[in-house]
Amino acid sequence: MPKRKTKTAFIGIKLTAQEAALLTKLQDGLNSTTKTQVLLKGLDLMDKVYLSTSVSSNVALTEKEEMSSPIATNLELARLEYEARQYSIRVQQAKSKTKEVMRQVAQELSKTDEIVDKHKGDKSKLIQVLLELQRENKWLSEESLKWVSQKLDVPLTQIYHMATFYKIFSLVPKGRHSIMVCTGTSCEVRGTSHLLDRVIKTLKIRPGETSSDMRFSLGTVKCLGCCALGPVMVIDGKYYSRPSVKEIEQITATLD
Amino acid sequence: MTRLQSANDLESLKKEILAKKDPNKLCVTICSQTGCQAVLSEEVFRAFSEQIDRNGLRGKVDLRRTGCHGFCGRGPIVTVFPQNICYLGVKPDDVAEIISTTLVKNKVVSRLLYDAGDGRKIAQEDEIPFYKYQSRFVFANNRVIDAKNIDDYIAVGGYRALATVLSEMMPEQVIDEVKKASLRGRGGAGFPTGIKWETARNASGKIKYVIVNAEEGDPGAFMDRILLEGNPHGVLEGLIIGAYAIGAHQGFVYVRQEYPLAVENLMVALKQARKDGLLGRNILGSGFDFDVEVHCGAGAFVEGESSALMTSIEGRVGEPRPKYIRTAVSGIWERPSNLNNVKTWATVPFIINNGAGWFTSIGTSGSKGTMLFSLAGKVKNTGLIEVPMGMTLREIVFNIGGGTIDDKRLKAVQTGGPLGGVLPERLLDTPVDFDELSRLGSMMGSSGMIVMDEDNCMVNIARYFLSFLIDESCGKCVPCREGVFRMLEILNRICTGTGKLDDIKLLEEISGMVSGFSLCGLGAAAPNSVLSTLKYFRDEYEAHIEEKRCPAGVCKGALIS
Numbered sequence: 001m002p003k004r005k006t007k008t009a010f011i012g013i014k015l016t017a018q019e020a021a022l023l024t025k026l027q028d029g030l031n032s033t034t035k036t037q038v039l040l041k042g043l044d045l046m047d048k049v050y051l052s053t054s055v056s057s058n059v060a061l062t063e064k065e066e067m068s069s070p071i072a073t074n075l076e077l078a079r080l081e082y083e084a085r086q087y088s089i090r091v092q093q094a095k096s097k098t099k100e101v102m103r104q105v106a107q108e109l110s111k112t113d114e115i116v117d118k119h120k121g122d123k124s125k126l127i128q129v130l131l132e133l134q135r136e137n138k139w140l141s142e143e144s145l146k147w148v149s150q151k152l153d154v155p156l157t158q159i160y161h162m163a164t165f166y167k168i169f170s171l172v173p174k175g176r177h178s179i180m181v182c183t184g185t186s187c188e189v190r191g192t193s194h195l196l197d198r199v200i201k202t203l204k205i206r207p208g209e210t211s212s213d214m215r216f217s218l219g220t221v222k223c224l225g226c227c228a229l230g231p232v233m234v235i236d237g238k239y240y241s242r243p244s245v246k247e248i249e250q251i252t253a254t255l256d
Numbered sequence: 257m258t259r260l261q262s263a264n265d266l267e268s269l270k271k272e273i274l275a276k277k278d279p280n281k282l283c284v285t286i287c288s289q290t291g292c293q294a295v296l297s298e299e300v301f302r303a304f305s306e307q308i309d310r311n312g313l314r315g316k317v318d319l320r321r322t323g324c325h326g327f328c329g330r331g332p333i334v335t336v337f338p339q340n341i342c343y344l345g346v347k348p349d350d351v352a353e354i355i356s357t358t359l360v361k362n363k364v365v366s367r368l369l370y371d372a373g374d375g376r377k378i379a380q381e382d383e384i385p386f387y388k389y390q391s392r393f394v395f396a397n398n399r400v401i402d403a404k405n406i407d408d409y410i411a412v413g414g415y416r417a418l419a420t421v422l423s424e425m426m427p428e429q430v431i432d433e434v435k436k437a438s439l440r441g442r443g444g445a446g447f448p449t450g451i452k453w454e455t456a457r458n459a460s461g462k463i464k465y466v467i468v469n470a471e472e473g474d475p476g477a478f479m480d481r482i483l484l485e486g487n488p489h490g491v492l493e494g495l496i497i498g499a500y501a502i503g504a505h506q507g508f509v510y511v512r513q514e515y516p517l518a519v520e521n522l523m524v525a526l527k528q529a530r531k532d533g534l535l536g537r538n539i540l541g542s543g544f545d546f547d548v549e550v551h552c553g554a555g556a557f558v559e560g561e562s563s564a565l566m567t568s569i570e571g572r573v574g575e576p577r578p579k580y581i582r583t584a585v586s587g588i589w590e591r592p593s594n595l596n597n598v599k600t601w602a603t604v605p606f607i608i609n610n611g612a613g614w615f616t617s618i619g620t621s622g623s624k625g626t627m628l629f630s631l632a633g634k635v636k637n638t639g640l641i642e643v644p645m646g647m648t649l650r651e652i653v654f655n656i657g658g659g660t661i662d663d664k665r666l667k668a669v670q671t672g673g674p675l676g677g678v679l680p681e682r683l684l685d686t687p688v689d690f691d692e693l694s695r696l697g698s699m700m701g702s703s704g705m706i707v708m709d710e711d712n713c714m715v716n717i718a719r720y721f722l723s724f725l726i727d728e729s730c731g732k733c734v735p736c737r738e739g740v741f742r743m744l745e746i747l748n749r750i751c752t753g754t755g756k757l758d759d760i761k762l763l764e765e766i767s768g769m770v771s772g773f774s775l776c777g778l779g780a781a782a783p784n785s786v787l788s789t790l791k792y793f794r795d796e797y798e799a800h801i802e803e804k805r806c807p808a809g810v811c812k813g814a815l816i817s
Binding site: 122123124125126127128130131158161162165166167168169183184185186188189190221222223224225226227228229230232239241 | 328329331475476513514515552553555630634673674708
């Protein structure tokens, strides 16, 4: 087995020598090589520790209160107990949510790993890496950009320069269905502004926005090259030529 | 299949492919590029495939997808060979009738033919006015070959020019031939290709690159896409010839990610060419090595500029740099890099096959050969056309395009995309070539051609192009970033009825600054739309400012329509 290189950083966090050694040990011990698995294992461990401390602190609280409990403070005690319970529930909820989010992040990052590895960590392939990420997730999250920055050894500012320069990249999550209205020259002279108005009226979102239920994202595109159909609208890759308000309503109603 | 080792191998492969083809066998082809796919050409293909089986015709009829025929306004286009019957606007429901009538009984379904308007129906594609007035060379193979099958391209004589070059010509001879042909860059600027090649060849440095510019960010232009989607081998062949002439062993194709089918077909083409020994080490046994890498652009108009494109290939943000030193001398990683447009590369094999003499016999004195245009806007026959240089705008719009939609009065034709200008109706007899268009304040540019009628407001069109350009300006240099922004501000004012009397003068003044002092071609040509509309439609500007009126009834706001 080749000797594992000692990590100096992990998911963007600088490690001390002690932590780095621990990480290497952990990776070897788990017999797994990817960061994702280490991350997931770490989450599991964290969960267990959290659970035990929260339970024991509850117990401690009750004991302490009981030891010095005059009857007059009973009400106060009940209130405190109630609050403590509520707090504990909230912590549990927050933890499970954090866990879910972390799991998603971990998944996203492992996908990012795959993409970066596919391009052999070549810095000059930064655009291609970001393009594939965008295609995979429909947006570029801060976590994944930091990950790319670290893996390709490219400053984060440079990555943001690129991610904000090109139109294809989105720094906010996109809806499940993409709706694009062509505003190329040919569609423009054929009156695409009316089509865009109709779509805005139906979906109640403006270009660049996503509906609050994450169903639709509306965008404009400069020419799709099917000028004969103009003004044209594309929903999830399907083309619609000169749709009326009623047609737009019908089409969008069928999408969940 | 083993790799081809010589020109003779290629010739015998061609014979082998042709021997397998029966010219009298029934064959149905369906245009299946983006334009036709948008109108359900895939469904038509599936319907044919199922019903051919159901009618027991499998084996008797070939069914193939082909590249774009250009007549996008009337897609999907189905052609039946050997009769060469062209059916337009075919829907999946029409398939049964085509099979029972044409394939079984050898009769014509006349309702699907082109209607000439005078009661005549036209069955042959070449007879349809849209095609009749064109001269198709570069674009001709699209309709007969399947882009995903290299054999189709070889069968029509593909890679023959490459074989000639590698077996009979020295690199200098290739450059000489291209120079003699006076081929000018089809990307729009019209720089002599031969001279560019020579510069790159003579530039010092061992490692050199050749690049295909397919970053067609121009709204309303789609020729590059059609060529890459429909005939990627044609572009590749030109590129390999260029690489040999220049002495490059590595090529790049820079293509927009908005063109997924082009990327897909190109990838397939590269794979097939490598397998056949037309790419990679020792091409056709000549000892010449060359390979190609595909780069996807992420959507930036400015990336079509050569230095910006090359910066982007290096993995950095695609912003242009001053070109005191040409990219042919110092481009990607400061090595000599020769960049040409898709159409330019695709033209090269024709020059080698037919000779520079043939090429110079077509076109005008300053612009030789044919040119591809996308004809769109308020025109009846939208589509992609190839005409000799020097054909007049009137011939293009009326003979080929069939005139304006609903026969409204034509107001102007816009050429060259956002960086070009508009030409009014009275200049329709202008012969279209590089120099003539520049002289009139427009340009060849991306060779998009947008027809506008009386319902289009010229001030609004100028505003549209500036708002496009302000989105696309990379922001590196001030004249472009700030100047175009201020011009747009003024146009917004005029279009909403709050324009001032001296706004026109101010527009002209800023235009001079922007075009004179911008870093790259984008800024230099950005004011064209404003200047040309001011030149030919000043009265519309004045109506907006003085009378608070939009003559075309387009501009909203405080204006009376």
